[in-house]
Amino acid sequence: MTAKVAVVGGGWAGCAAALTLAEAGVAVTLYEAGRTLGGRARAVGLDGETLDNGQHILLGAYRQTLELIERVQPAATPSPLWRLPLTLEQPPDFRLACPRLPAPLHLAAGLLGARGLRWGEKLAAARWVHALLGDRTPLAGSVSQLTRAQPESLNRLLWHPLCVSALNTPPERASAEVFRDVIHAAFGGRSADSDLLLPRRDLSAVFPEPAAARVEALGGTVHRATRVTAVDAAPAGVTLVTPRATATFSHAILAVAPQHLGALIARIPALEAASDAAAAFDYLPIATAYIRYDADFRLARPLLALADGPAQFVFDRGRSHGQAGLLAFVASAAATLPADWLDQAEGQLRRIVDPGPARWRRRIVEKQATYACVPAMTRPPVQTPHPRLFLAGDYTAGPYPATLESATSSGVQSAALLLEAL
Incomplete structure (x- = not known):
């Protein structure tokens, strides 16, 4: 069979894998269950505002992620990332x-x-x-x-x-x-x-969307709002089942979130160990509160740490994204948020600065935003026992916790191993 590869999942890992394959001349089809690419780091629309499902910071050490962004947005002006010591x-x-x-x-x-x-x-x-x-x-x-x-x-x-x-x-x-x-x-x-690198655009626009456009320009296909419900793997190929069709590929990279992996590969005994590892993860929420103040209000810095409350950081999206007066409060590991956590987060800010009255407030809570990064946890490798199936995602084996760098590195690694197998 001629190499014809499916990538299941249009987050940062899946987009990194699809881009790597497409640039190597492989016919690739990317499936994403949602309408927006980016997975757990994507754009969302609220009341006419383009926001993110969670605020992210990149490190200067995230070399794979930064290299990919540069590849799909060479010499972009302004840069999609704001680098700060x-x-x-x-x-x-x-x-x-x-x-x-x-x-x-x-x-x-x-x-x-x-x-x-x-x-x-x-x-x-x-x-x-x-x-x-x-x-x-x-x-x-x-x-x-x-x-x-x-x-x-x-x-x-x-x-x-x-x-x-x-x-x-x-x-x-x-x-x-x-x-x-x-x-x-x-x-x-x-x-x-x-260095800290803050996105200057919504997270989908920083990498996933430009990567998908590059994949399509190279002859690949991107299916949005198309959930793959099951995967069958045989010695000769891989079959994907969606609500509208069934398609067969020579290989597949499964780049879904770990909590969705088990149901997807239930028919594949060779991937039982990976399924068991993902099933053992304990997931933690991350909450983001978006609060708009008067347009002339600015923080002293693009981000500040906050003490004694549910939020750990507050970001000034007026300074980074041009959304004047809009702040993003982030509460990580937010398993026990009180019902009034938005009020408490505002209280944390008001102890250091007076932003004036809030004009608009919204919150986004990703209940399974990430897994708890605990000692001695088992994370599956990207190469599976089945020669035609590979994994990608921030939960796979690697030195970093659940970060964008973990996601993109796993995507590139899975694509590289697949290319070696062709």
């Missing part, structure tokens, strides 16, 4: 800003110059990071256990907020080893690896 600010208690120095000196300088820490706490943080960057032995236990010798103020202001934002998992449950890997990626290479 790492600055973490929680007014009025804490501010860490990393200068443009070689890594990891930039972090050491940032810690030693941090506002809100005593001199002994700064030295403790710098020594701890230095030891962590030099350690690549396997780590067991949680982030809370990893940081237990650090001063309480450091855990409260820096390490634990970083854990929640990077792993979307509370520190008492989060994997110490994965957190260490994130610290290595951000601070153990180039100084630019720790």
